[in-house]
Amino acid sequence: MSIATTAKPVIPPWVPPPATKEDLDWASLKTLDLSKLDSDDPAEVQQLLEDAKYAIKQDGFLYLTNYGIPLEKLHRQFSIAQYLLDGNVITDDEKKRLEIQQHTGSYAGYKPMKGWGAGNGSYDGIENFTFYSPQMEDPHKRPAALEPFMDEVKEFWSYAHDNVNRRLLKLLSRVLELPDDYLWDNVQSHQGDTCAEGYFRFVVYRPMAEGQEGSSMRIHGHHDIGTTTLLFSVPITALQVWNSVENKWQWVKYKPGALVVNLGESLEILTGGHFVATKHRVVSPPKDQQHLPRLSCAMFCSARGDLKVSPLQDSPLIKREGLVKTGVYGEFAKLLDAGMDVPDHDSWRRARRAYAQQGPAKQVEISGVKYSEEVFNNIKVYVPV
Numbered sequence: 001m002s003i004a005t006t007a008k009p010v011i012p013p014w015v016p017p018p019a020t021k022e023d024l025d026w027a028s029l030k031t032l033d034l035s036k037l038d039s040d041d042p043a044e045v046q047q048l049l050e051d052a053k054y055a056i057k058q059d060g061f062l063y064l065t066n067y068g069i070p071l072e073k074l075h076r077q078f079s080i081a082q083y084l085l086d087g088n089v090i091t092d093d094e095k096k097r098l099e100i101q102q103h104t105g106s107y108a109g110y111k112p113m114k115g116w117g118a119g120n121g122s123y124d125g126i127e128n129f130t131f132y133s134p135q136m137e138d139p140h141k142r143p144a145a146l147e148p149f150m151d152e153v154k155e156f157w158s159y160a161h162d163n164v165n166r167r168l169l170k171l172l173s174r175v176l177e178l179p180d181d182y183l184w185d186n187v188q189s190h191q192g193d194t195c196a197e198g199y200f201r202f203v204v205y206r207p208m209a210e211g212q213e214g215s216s217m218r219i220h221g222h223h224d225i226g227t228t229t230l231l232f233s234v235p236i237t238a239l240q241v242w243n244s245v246e247n248k249w250q251w252v253k254y255k256p257g258a259l260v261v262n263l264g265e266s267l268e269i270l271t272g273g274h275f276v277a278t279k280h281r282v283v284s285p286p287k288d289q290q291h292l293p294r295l296s297c298a299m300f301c302s303a304r305g306d307l308k309v310s311p312l313q314d315s316p317l318i319k320r321e322g323l324v325k326t327g328v329y330g331e332f333a334k335l336l337d338a339g340m341d342v343p344d345h346d347s348w349r350r351a352r353r354a355y356a357q358q359g360p361a362k363q364v365e366i367s368g369v370k371y372s373e374e375v376f377n378n379i380k381v382y383v384p385v
């Protein structure tokens with residue numbers, strides 16, 4: 001019996017563009033070596049835990065290294081992403097048929113380079129393809145050109161979700177003084193293909209038109225909505241993180257092979273404000289990189305959709321130190337304290353996603369800092385602009 005095989009086309013490797021030479025105001029993010037979680041030396045494990053606590057309390061942003069994916073495998077995903085987005089392989093029919101329908105509260109599918117609405121926004125130079133479970137399960141829901149590479153795509157992102165993210169959640173469970181698999185078992189959505197209720201994305205930010213580069217905003221300041229986001233560090237500098245001590249945006253530096261991790265709103269609310277949802281945004285790169293496309297691969301992990309958006313009751317840390325009623329959790333706490341019902345994660349994130357990135361929101365000034373104010377399900381979300 002012969003077995004049909006699909007020959008893999010040879011595709012160009014991804015060659016990381018040179019890092020910026022500009023001397024920028026860099027964020028000082030902690031680097032956590034995830035392999036130390038399994039160290040035989042208790043002092044090493046303890047230090048990792050202390051570093052994690054510090055990073056989370058600070059701004060909810062950190063670099064993760066030695067998480068178990070070799071650089072060649074990572075660069076191979078960038079090469080597949082580059083083939084998909086720069087290889088002119090998505091047909092016009094697929095671009096139409098697979099276009100994202102953001103109003104449904106999902107980013108699944110193909111996003112053209114204009115707006116996040118149904119293709120009717122203005123040019124933003126951001127093109128992406130986003131995979132949820134249905135895109136992994138059904139070949140008709142993804143561009144045909146990807147078929148020969150789907151074995152690698154699936155292996156890579158399943159590992160990132162079920163292994164890397166699971167170990168990261170183990171570390172975060174320990175910070176909450178809970179059993180190792182607490183967040184994985186009780187919070188993380190992991191029933192379903194690859195990212196379960198979460199998603200991963202191949203994206204390219206193309207240069208803006210001449211005269212528009214400057215500090216132009218590519219993605220407004222925001223929090224991610226889920227549990228953790230794993231961004232693979234990229235050479236084109238454009239990501240900025242909010243420094244809440246000095247009240248300013250700072251650049252995130254390229255660290256080859258590292259994962260840039262940010263914590264989402266779900267974890268902020270579930271931990272009663274102990275973990276902080278990272279405030280971040282994407283702007284145009286510094287001058288020496290403005291002419292280059294920025295390729296990025298990222299995974300957005302989600303909480304279980306049926307879970308109520310309210311604090312976990314079991315954490316000894318939360319019991320001992322109490323709730324921290326600021327930020328997004330503070331807004332939820334007002335509802336909870338008034339005895340009102342709070343949404344489950346699925347309705348919360350659908351409401352959030354349906355309007356995300358639709359343009360500048362209302363602005364308010366609090367203690368000298370300008371924030372955008374957006375309201376979802378009666379809950380106000382503030383992020384510095």
Ligand SMILES: O=C(O)CCC(=O)C(=O)O
Pocket residue numbers: 219224231239280281282296
């Ligand atoms: O491109 C990046 O570095 C971050 C993108 C981002 O924040 C997002 O898509 O939520």
Ligand SMILES: [Fe+2]
Pocket residue numbers: 222223224280
């Ligand atoms: Fe984000």
